[in-house]
Amino acid sequence: MDRMRALQYLLKVADTLSFSQAARAFDVPASSISRRIADLEAELGATLLHRTTRAVRLTEIGALYVEQVRAGMSQLREAEELLGLRSATPSGTLRISAMPSYGQLLLMPALERFSDRYPDIVLDVHLSDALVDLGRDQVDIAIRGGRQPQARVVARKLDSHRFVLVATPQYLAEAGTPENIEVLLHHRCLLYRGPHSLIRWQALTAEGWQELPTVPAFICNDGAGLMAMVLRHKGIALLPGWSVAGYLQRGELVRIELAEPVSVSRAGEGGIYLLYQAGRYQVPKVKVAVDFLLAALSQPD
The missing domain is CATH 3.40.190.10 (Periplasmic binding protein-like II)
Structure with a gap:
């Protein structure tokens, strides 16, 4: 049995919890993945995976074994790459x-x-x-x-990773510049959608942090798309300072300073x-x- 190949298959199944996904990753039939891991289990004398018609998951001993194998494979890759130290390039x-x-x-x-x-x-x-x-x-x-x-x-x-409220001079000339969160809530707010949920704005008020009940005028999970809408004078966005620095310097965007700090997180910048x-x-x-x-x-x- 090719032990190294079987271990590679096992790690991929452990990551995906799917024989079919592991098979696609290695471009082999799912039956080959299952058979190699079954041979490995037989050689070790231990059941590493629970298999049903609907799902696959690691057994308790399988999870411990995979953790050790993963560490060993990582060290092996590092050892092989360290051979490159002999090369000047x-x-x-x-x-x-x-x-x-x-x-x-x-x-x-x-x-x-x-x-x-x-x-x-x-x-x-x-x-x-x-x-x-x-x-x-x-x-x-x-x-x-x-x-x-x-x-x-x-x-x-x-x-x-400090977030700042920004809008274009044209938008603010037409809609006015908010000075506090009460006024901000009446503006067109452009929000970012993260990998798991909509990123709501948080404000530090006299009573502590509170989530702002903004009514989004636009939502996007792509920072470039959100920036494009801001630059088209579509509203106010809360964006990382590093992403807007150039626009602020060129006067394409204006930073909005409120009486209450606004951020995307209550944990600090x-x-x-x-x-x-x-x-x-x-x-x-x-x-x-x-x-x-x-x-x-x-x-x-």
Whole structure:
């Protein structure tokens, strides 16, 4: 039995809880996936998966086994890539995950310059708001906004994640500039839809944080789409400061200052973080990418 292949199949089934999805990932029949894992179970003398006609899930011992296998496979990949230390030229595929808006606006221009400097590195960029597990998802570098992560990763702050209310001068000339949240609620509010729900605005009032009962004039799950509507004078949006800085400097947008702070979260502004696993920094392609992106994207608070 090809133990390595069986383990790869097992990890994919554990991630997807589906033989058919795992089969599509490896471009093999689902029966091959099932048979290889069954052979592995027989060799180990343990049941790793509960199978029914409708679902598949890990057994208790299967979950523990998968956790150890995943760690071992990650170490094996790192050991193989460390062989590249003998080469003076960083190379290989570099997998990067980033938030769509940040990726399109700031990361991609930086990666164009990075690619010119390191042509032997193949960039595999995935733009998504979905959270990633660097080890499980085989991602070398992730860029995410929020509070500083605590577990198992190195987090280097690139920028603040402060949200600001903005609109065009034309919109404000026609609709007026709100000075408090009561007036704001009568304006056309453009809202962002996150991966799981609509992102409601929060205001810090004298009574504490409260969710604003805005009636959305427009909703979009794409930051570029939301920005386009703001620039077409369609209303007021609450956007990250890093995404609107250029528009504010050019006078295309105006920042709206209210008596009460407004944000998308009650937890504070957070930051934009570049994330990577400490052990992976020894791999040449990861090291040069981390160093380059920190120099290209880091902003003073």
